[in-house]
Amino acid sequence: MRKKRSLPTLILGLLIIIIFVAGIFIFVQGDRLTLGRNTKSTSVSQNVSTKSSSVTAKTKTSDLPNVSSDDWALVLVNRNHVTPEMDPDLTQIDNITVDSRIADNVRSFLAAAQAIDANEHLISGYRSVAYQEELFNSYVSQEMSADPSLTQSAAEDLVKTYSQPAGASEHQTGLAMDMSTVNYLNQSDTDVVEKVKTIAPEYGFVLRFPKGKSESTGVDYEDWHFRYVGKESAKYMTDNNLSLEEYIALLKENKR
Ligand SMILES: [Zn+2]
Known part of the structure; x- marks a missing residue:
């Protein structure tokens, strides 16, 4: 089968x-x-x-903070916003003076910075328009005597990379201060600068001239220049990597 x-x-x-x-x-x-x-x-x-x-x-x-671009803490002074003497009410802290409205913030920010590095100290705060003019002119003279081939306007352009002409310096607001571990610009330990920059918004401050923002601020990187803008704005600017110029433009775009 x-x-x-x-x-x-x-x-x-x-x-x-x-x-x-x-x-x-x-x-x-x-x-x-x-x-x-x-x-x-x-x-x-x-x-x-x-x-x-x-x-x-x-x-x-x-997420834009509910603040007005006209808020006193957001006053914009730069070479495009030359401003006459503002004559703020001043409070002395150590060797500098600042707008009295931010005195407490400066004291606590300084103490916090000193907790990071004991060498942190205040270098410059409020400067009158008249004093800024003296300062700027003295830098121009120094540059011209260092290099006699420089014309007046070439020397002024050179100085503008590190100092502002009268009426264009944020120091006249009383809301800006230079704070560092050393007395020279951009010579502080970068790790310390990073840490201080990180805590700055908790006291209402931002590092005003950060790296990569000189096109918007008109000023090269400065590791010591902090500007009070208020806690809410400082946090927002830091989170979104905005310069004060960009932040104010954004507020205005949004009718604030
Ligand atoms: Zn400064």
């Missing part, structure tokens, strides 16, 4: 079926795994783009 299949043939047939089914299963699973990986990477890149677009969105509207 040749019709009856032998046992080995049956086993062989069964094996073929098992291998076939297993093959389909592995193929489908593998595809699902690939799909899973794709889905995951897609969702990661979506997260990144969501994050960056939410930063842009946040910079434009939602």
